[in-house]
Amino acid sequence: MAGNEELFNAIIKGKRKDVIAIVQAEIDAKANVEEILMESMIPAMREIGDRFTRNEVYVPEMLIAARAMQSGLDLIDPLLADTGHEPLGKVAIGTVKGDLHDIGKNLVAMMVKGAGYEVMDLGVDCDVSKFEEAVDNGAQVIMLSALLTTTMPYMKEIVDHFKGKGSSVKILIGGAPVTQEYADEIGADGYSSDANEAVTSVEQALA
Numbered sequence: 001m002a003g004n005e006e007l008f009n010a011i012i013k014g015k016r017k018d019v020i021a022i023v024q025a026e027i028d029a030k031a032n033v034e035e036i037l038m039e040s041m042i043p044a045m046r047e048i049g050d051r052f053t054r055n056e057v058y059v060p061e062m063l064i065a066a067r068a069m070q071s072g073l074d075l076i077d078p079l080l081a082d083t084g085h086e087p088l089g090k091v092a093i094g095t096v097k098g099d100l101h102d103i104g105k106n107l108v109a110m111m112v113k114g115a116g117y118e119v120m121d122l123g124v125d126c127d128v129s130k131f132e133e134a135v136d137n138g139a140q141v142i143m144l145s146a147l148l149t150t151t152m153p154y155m156k157e158i159v160d161h162f163k164g165k166g167s168s169v170k171i172l173i174g175g176a177p178v179t180q181e182y183a184d185e186i187g188a189d190g191y192s193s194d195a196n197e198a199v200t201s202v203e204q205a206l207a
């Protein structure tokens with residue numbers, strides 16, 4: 001059962017305006033935004049994925065749900081924004097080549113930014129050269145996101161590229177199909193299954 005059922009249903013149905021109104025009302029009521037995220041918004045995306053698996057919805061429905069979700073995230077983003085202190089470190093994040101899913105990546109970026117790091121968001125469909133450029137610009141940690149089993153192998157290419165040339169950059173990976181076993185197998189420096197844990201992984205990588 002979702003925390004805020006109205007919000008959960010509005011995301012599933014892709015009702016962007018309703019999502020904006022409900023999230024704004026929660027913010028105005030000083031509700032805990034992390035709780036809204038974890039108990040209503042993320043479960044809604046999981047539910048739409050399950051319905052897609054069962055052929056109950058198709059790509060257009062997933063897309064409008066994703067847009068509605070992103071509108072809600074955009075309202076929450078400033079609340080998690082950093083405190084104006086000197087950044088704790090420089091991090092780059094991107095969804096890997098061939099993959100256009102960005103909601104999880106955006107959420108991780110928001111949380112890491114909120115924890116006090118400077119975050120360079122490289123967007124989606126990122127090939128190795130985009131990450132290379134970020135490292136050249138000072139990124140100490142690169143975070144790779146993949147939502148498709150077909151794009152996960154590209155993470156290994158990126159790890160091989162940086163490890164192969166002896167780079168000291170730390171590489172963290174994540175996304176729904178990614179596991180700790182996979183991270184170990186490809187030699188990534190860390191993995192986490194959600195945005196909160198991702199912050200801990202960044203802290204550990206830079207410790």
Ligand code: B12
Nearest residue numbers: 045049100101102103104143145148149174175176194195
């Ligand atoms: C929304 C969605 C879409 C939207 C994406 C819109 C957008 N702007 O992102 C659209 C409609 C475009 C889409 C397209 C496709 N999709 Co899609 N999509 C989804 C859906 C329903 C939700 C994804 C999501 O946003 N989840 C919510 C976020 C918050 O969760 P998350 O991404 O997992 O992120 C969390 C963690 O994983 C972690 N994390 C994420 N990244 C990182 C990175 C690091 C470094 C770390 C530490 C942690 C971390 O933290 C996040 C927050 O807690 C999933 C279903 C699902 N259950 O995942 C299918 C799903 C991923 N899609 C799927 C498919 C098949 C497709 C298509 C191939 C469909 C098609 N036939 O065209 C295309 C591929 C397009 C492409 N080239 O990328 C399949 C993948 C199956 C597989 N095994 O590979 C899924 C699983 C649906 C299903 N059940 O079959 N999709």
